Amino acid sequence: MNTAHNNNYRDPVREALQLELRRRVQASGYMLIFSLAITGAMGVIALTNGDLLQASTLFGVATLILGAYITVNLVGPSSKTPLLVGTLLLVLYFYLLLSGGVNNTGLMWAVMLVPGFINLYGYKAGTATLVAIGGATALVLFYPDFPGMTAEYDTAYRARFIAVFGALTALTAILDSSRHQTQQMLHTLTQELENSASTDALTGLANRREAYRAMHELERRNRHLSGRYTVLIGDLDNFKTLNDNYGHAFGDRVLQDVAEVLRKNTRTDDIVARWGGEEFLILLPNTDLDGGGILAEKLRDRVEALSQKYDPPVKISISFGVAEGDPSSATHGQLLAEADARMYRAKDRGRNRVVAV
Numbered sequence: 164m165n166t167a168h169n170n171n172y173r174d175p176v177r178e179a180l181q182l183e184l185r186r187r188v189q190a191s192g193y194m195l196i197f198s199l200a201i202t203g204a205m206g207v208i209a210l211t212n213g214d215l216l217q218a219s220t221l222f223g224v225a226t227l228i229l230g231a232y233i234t235v236n237l238v239g240p241s242s243k244t245p246l247l248v249g250t251l252l253l254v255l256y257f258y259l260l261l262s263g264g265v266n267n268t269g270l271m272w273a274v275m276l277v278p279g280f281i282n283l284y285g286y287k288a289g290t291a292t293l294v295a296i297g298g299a300t301a302l303v304l305f306y307p308d309f310p311g312m313t314a315e316y317d318t319a320y321r322a323r324f325i326a327v328f329g330a331l332t333a334l335t336a337i338l339d340s341s342r343h344q345t346q347q348m349l350h351t352l353t354q355e356l357e358n359s360a361s362t363d364a365l366t367g368l369a370n371r372r373e374a375y376r377a378m379h380e381l382e383r384r385n386r387h388l389s390g391r392y393t394v395l396i397g398d399l400d401n402f403k404t405l406n407d408n409y410g411h412a413f414g415d416r417v418l419q420d421v422a423e424v425l426r427k428n429t430r431t432d433d434i435v436a437r438w439g440g441e442e443f444l445i446l447l448p449n450t451d452l453d454g455g456g457i458l459a460e461k462l463r464d465r466v467e468a469l470s471q472k473y474d475p476p477v478k479i480s481i482s483f484g485v486a487e488g489d490p491s492s493a494t495h496g497q498l499l500a501e502a503d504a505r506m507y508r509a510k511d512r513g514r515n516r517v518v519a520v
């Protein structure tokens with residue numbers, strides 16, 4: 164995690180997934196209301212036609228759907244909701260297919276399953292389910308004397324139903340896949356924006372905002388796990404003179420090289436950030452003051468060694484202040500102030516050194 168960080172207080176991808184689940188649960192609710200209306204209306208028609216058996220079956224299914232609707236609303240959003248609704252819809256569908264519903268119109272309503280299933284399960288799983296349902300329907304319709312089949316459909320009607328079902332599935336899947344692509348694009352863009360908002364453009368390190376986020380996160384974890392962490396604040400020495408003597412572009416190059424040194428000599432779990440102009444902040448999770456002091460000394464040494472890299476050699480050095488977070492009391496505000504004060508003490512004592520007490 165010592166380069167730019169993707170995670171933030173808000174995780175856009177997780178939010179998008181939650182939004183998708185909410186959308187599916189909402190779609191489930193609409194599907195249940197819609198199925199309830201159809202089944203109820205068919206039940207009333209069957210009742211007025213005097214077909215008591217069909218009417219009571221339809222009212223029975225309607226009651227089941229109503230029960231599911233109430234349960235879903237009581238339990239709240241759950242990833243199991245689309246599964247429950249899908250199963251209920253399948254039961255209703257095969258009942259309508261086999262019985263023909265009222266006046267053999269059951270299948271006509273059944274095409275509504277297509278957008279419903281794709282909405283519930285997304286275009287991939289939804290289409291796969293619909294292809295399976297289409298196959299099962301073709302079997303039921305064309306298998307001679309299929310057990311339980313009481314509806315009477317003529318051959319042309321059966322063939323047309325399969326064609327309409329297939330075409331509607333393909334069309335809805337295409338539409339939903341383009342919606343899915345747009346959504347993916349939005350996720351990617353959001354992620355890119357998140358990255359650029361948390362990264363320093365010159366050095367590629369985490370920026371100050373991201374460093375605050377990381378500290379906040381460490382503090383939160385500390386409260387739960389009583390872990391410890393140490394913070395280093397490093398400030399390049401006499402950087403103004405370097406800029407004045409060699410130019411701003413050279414200063415920028417040095418900042419990039421120093422960033423690289425800090426990044427290369429820290430662990431992946433450590434967080435290296437550009438804190439300000441020529442100031443860096445390093446967060447070391449699960450590290451005490453002694454460990455932080457040792458690392459700061461190593462980094463100081465490696466930054467100093469950079470001086471030989473340039474032609475002619477240029478004096479480059481860094482002063483570090485080190486402070487350890489107290490899991491029970493200190494907030495990052497106090498911790499930063501302490502590290503900062505120690506860094507200034509390092510400057511006062513002649514620069515190019517580490518102060519940890």
Ligand SMILES: Nc1nc2c(ncn2[C@@H]2O[C@H](COP(=O)(O)OP(=O)(O)OP(=O)(O)O)[C@@H](O)[C@H]2O)c(=O)[nH]1
Binds near residue numbers: 398403404412415
């Ligand atoms: N090239 C370059 N210079 C920067 C950047 N950000 C800040 N600086 C310069 O860093 C210098 C910091 O100067 P000072 O705060 O006086 O500190 P210093 O000269 O390093 O002196 P000490 O910290 O006391 O050792 C200023 O000249 C800033 O212009 C940057 O992105 N690029």
